[in-house]
Amino acid sequence: MRKLTKQSTKTLSAAAVLTAAALTLSACGGGDGDKKQSVADVSMEPGEDKAATVLDRPFKKPDLVLKDTHGKKYDLREQTKGKPVLLYYGYTNCPDVCPLTMSNIAVAKKTLLQKKTVTKAELDKLQVVFVTTDPERDTSKELGTWLKAQDPEFIGLTGDFPTIQASGRTVGINVEPTKKLKNGKFESMHGTQVIAFSPKSDAGYAVYNGKDATAKDYEQDIPKILKGQNP
Numbered sequence: 001m002r003k004l005t006k007q008s009t010k011t012l013s014a015a016a017v018l019t020a021a022a023l024t025l026s027a028c029g030g031g032d033g034d035k036k037q038s039v040a041d042v043s044m045e046p047g048e049d050k051a052a053t054v055l056d057r058p059f060k061k062p063d064l065v066l067k068d069t070h071g072k073k074y075d076l077r078e079q080t081k082g083k084p085v086l087l088y089y090g091y092t093n094c095p096d097v098c099p100l101t102m103s104n105i106a107v108a109k110k111t112l113l114q115k116k117t118v119t120k121a122e123l124d125k126l127q128v129v130f131v132t133t134d135p136e137r138d139t140s141k142e143l144g145t146w147l148k149a150q151d152p153e154f155i156g157l158t159g160d161f162p163t164i165q166a167s168g169r170t171v172g173i174n175v176e177p178t179k180k181l182k183n184g185k186f187e188s189m190h191g192t193q194v195i196a197f198s199p200k201s202d203a204g205y206a207v208y209n210g211k212d213a214t215a216k217d218y219e220q221d222i223p224k225i226l227k228g229q230n231p
Contacts, residue, residue, distance in 0.1 A: 051208055051217035052196070052231040058203035059195065061085070062167035066131070066159035069144030074157055076129065077202070084225050085127045085197035088210060089164070089173050091134035091188050092146040099150070101194060101210040102130065106151040108218035118223050125199070126226060129155045131164060133190040134178045171195055171204055196221075200228035 064076040086105060090098030105128055112118050130147060132138035135158045138146075143156030161177065168175040173191035180186055192210035197203060206225070208217070221231035 050231070051213045052206040052221055054206050054230050055204070058198070058201065058205040059171045061197055061202050061204065062170050064131070064157070064163070064167040066157040066163070067140050069140050069147065069156045071140045074155070076157070080127045080129070080197070081202060082199055083125050083127050084199045084228065085129060086225070087129045087131070087171070087195045087197065087204070089131045089133050089168050089175055089190050090192075091132050091178070091190075092138050092142055093134065093186060094188065097192050097211050101192070102147070102150040102154065104213065104215040105218050106154070107215040108222055109151065111215070111219050112222060118226065122226055126222065127155060128153070129157065131167070132156070132158045133164065133175045134186070134188050135159055135161050135164060136178065137186070196225045196231070198228035199226070206231050
């Protein structure tokens with residue numbers, strides 16, 4: 001499989017991201033040895049100093065209705081309309097990428113407030129949405145407990161797996177059913193992208209690789225995402 005180099009253009013089409021994402025699944029949880037390696041290492045790094053890939057043809061926000069951490073109906077499009085959004089698909093039993101990604105975003109938020117880069121009112125507009133890829137184990141209660149340890153303001157969604165899988169595909173994120181391994185552990189294969197949606201258009205216009213983006217990257221980019229500007 002061809003790995004895109006750092007000479008790749010900063011702006012990519014949604015179709016290009018979909019193609020690359022279809023090859024980028026992370027064995028995020030429970031396996032040993034090669035099971036923890038990605039199926040295909042496809043990088044979309046736009047340059048030395050940029051973590052985000054800006055899309056020339058943004059994604060539509062998934063038409064997704066699930067349950068939140070309180071067991072209440074949550075309509076993603078309706079309840080995040082006109083707000084900046086960071087969307088991630090993962091699961092709570094993931095030993096590495098998922099907690100690291102959420103932690104990086106949480107740390108970035110805290111740092112922005114400490115440095116007074118943005119006001120709390122401005123940052124409160126940011127909706128960080130975590131959609132589970134393992135809804136059988138990630139109940140509303142489990143999601144709530146796990147996300148609260150990261151950031152109480154993070155939104156967790158769970159529900160019907162086919163619905164979750166289909167919604168991921170619309171934004172280039174591949175999600176496979178969770179498998180139980182011979183050692184009794186569970187393995188969930190899913191894309192690790194974080195997608196930023198603009199408050200101006202409600203479209204997903206920037207993509208981060210959750211495995212590579214750091215807290216510093218999010219700290220630098222969130223003020224722009226809050227305004228719908230290119231990171």
